[in-house]
Amino acid sequence: MGRAPCCEKVGLKKGRWTAEEDETLAKYIQTNGEGSWRSLPKNAGLLRCGKSCRLRWINYLRADLKRGNISAEEENTIVKLHASFGNRWSLIASHLPGRTDNEIKNYWNSHLSRKIYSFPGASAGIMDTPKVASIPPKLKGGRTSRWAMNKNKTYTQNVNVAIYQRPKQTFTQPNSDFTVLDADVADVNEPRIEELEAEVNKCDRSVDESNDEDILGLCQMEGISDILESWLPETTCVVWDLSEEIDNNDMVVRVSDACRDKMASSGEGYSCSSSMALDQHWDWESVIEFNNVVESEACNNWEQQEKPLTWPWEDDAWESQSKNLGETDTQMQNDMVDWFLS
DNA sequence: AAACATTCCAACCGCAAAGCA
DNA sequence: GTGCTTTGCGGTTGGAATGTT
Numbered sequence: 001m002g003r004a005p006c007c008e009k010v011g012l013k014k015g016r017w018t019a020e021e022d023e024t025l026a027k028y029i030q031t032n033g034e035g036s037w038r039s040l041p042k043n044a045g046l047l048r049c050g051k052s053c054r055l056r057w058i059n060y061l062r063a064d065l066k067r068g069n070i071s072a073e074e075e076n077t078i079v080k081l082h083a084s085f086g087n088r089w090s091l092i093a094s095h096l097p098g099r100t101d102n103e104i105k106n107y108w109n110s111h112l113s114r115k116i117y118s119f120p121g122a123s124a125g126i127m128d129t130p131k132v133a134s135i136p137p138k139l140k141g142g143r144t145s146r147w148a149m150n151k152n153k154t155y156t157q158n159v160n161v162a163i164y165q166r167p168k169q170t171f172t173q174p175n176s177d178f179t180v181l182d183a184d185v186a187d188v189n190e191p192r193i194e195e196l197e198a199e200v201n202k203c204d205r206s207v208d209e210s211n212d213e214d215i216l217g218l219c220q221m222e223g224i225s226d227i228l229e230s231w232l233p234e235t236t237c238v239v240w241d242l243s244e245e246i247d248n249n250d251m252v253v254r255v256s257d258a259c260r261d262k263m264a265s266s267g268e269g270y271s272c273s274s275s276m277a278l279d280q281h282w283d284w285e286s287v288i289e290f291n292n293v294v295e296s297e298a299c300n301n302w303e304q305q306e307k308p309l310t311w312p313w314e315d316d317a318w319e320s321q322s323k324n325l326g327e328t329d330t331q332m333q334n335d336m337v338d339w340f341l342s
Numbered sequence: 343a344a345a346c347a348t349t350c351c352a353a354c355c356g357c358a359a360a361g362c363a
Numbered sequence: 364g365t366g367c368t369t370t371g372c373g374g375t376t377g378g379a380a381t382g383t384t
Contacts, residue, residue: 015377015378016378016379035369035370036369037369037370038368038369038370050369050370051370051371054370054371058371087373087374088372088373089372089373090371090372090373101371101372101373102373105373105374
């Protein structure tokens with residue numbers, strides 16, 4: 001016995017809405033207000049499912065919808081929010097006035113997602129940057145609770161997300177500043193995830209959702225350097241996302257779907273994309289060229305590849321100067337964290 | 343100009359949480 | 364506390380529009 005249908009589908013119309021239907025729906029809602037979607041079609045005289053009416057109203061008929069193409073600024077916002085929130089389209093849409101979750105989702109899938117470039121595996125480490133963004137816990141399906149939609153709420157949530165900014169840097173050699181990005185997802189270390197969660201869960205933060213900067217901001221984490229040290233070398237599967245914001249010198253690094261799936265299956269429930277928005281002066285041609293090289297070489301011999309990027313504390317020379325991250329130059333460490341959280 | 347391929351997006355679907363009796 | 368209904372979410376799909384051969 002199958003699931004009961006959400007509404008009586010027999011005799012209901014499907015497919016594109018006609019202008020007449022739009023007018024009928026709009027007039028009814030203007031008169032009676034939103035809500036009671038189940039009974040709305042019958043009351044309004046529409047041969048449509050209530051869900052269909054709701055969707056049509058939300059995505060097309062509402063007066064406060066913004067028409068026209070997504071602007072560069074909006075796109076930038078989407079990229080950044082997606083880096084933090086993942087596919088939480090409604091949440092992203094809530095920060096883009098006049099845009100719907102469906103519109104953003106479609107835009108992402110058709111315009112932005114294909115801009116992702118992969119960095120298939122270099123040898124050693126993994127980089128899944130552990131971070132905290134102040135976002136409500138993701139619910140699989142289901143509507144967002146009213147509590148979660150309230151402003152000035154406090155979340156305690158772990159999300160392996162970060163938006164980084166670094167000082168000016170020219171990316172001429174793929175060996176300088178970041179950890180190897182290993183697309184091989186075989187060794188995702190689940191205990192690390194739990195460990196990270198435990199650390200991250202220490203962080204509570206009040207959030208004003210009206211402020212995107214605040215949403216995107218990272219909470220002050222105690223011992224973040226320790227987390228980075230323990231986490232970064234073991235994270236896997238990163239895909240480089242070179243968005244069209246090249247002109248703005250933004251770059252995003254994100255966890256691959258495979259990694260996300262892995263993490264999800266580990267019981268984490270949800271793993272948002274990691275990202276790096278590197279607001280700096282990259283040599284993009286080199287980046288892309290390097291990406292191509294790495295990709296081709298990866299097909300030949302993954303093990304022999306050198307680290308394209310490493311974190312400073314993974315560098316031997318650096319490490320020799322500082323046996324232990326916790327004992328290193330405090331100023332440098334603080335600077336790194338400041339940059340990391342900026 | 344026709345056939346085929348690709349892109350884009352409106353709409354559908356199932357799931358799960360909130361709400362309520 | 365329980366069960367049913369309503370609502371919201373995100374993934375997926377179908378087909379129109381557009382591009383390419």
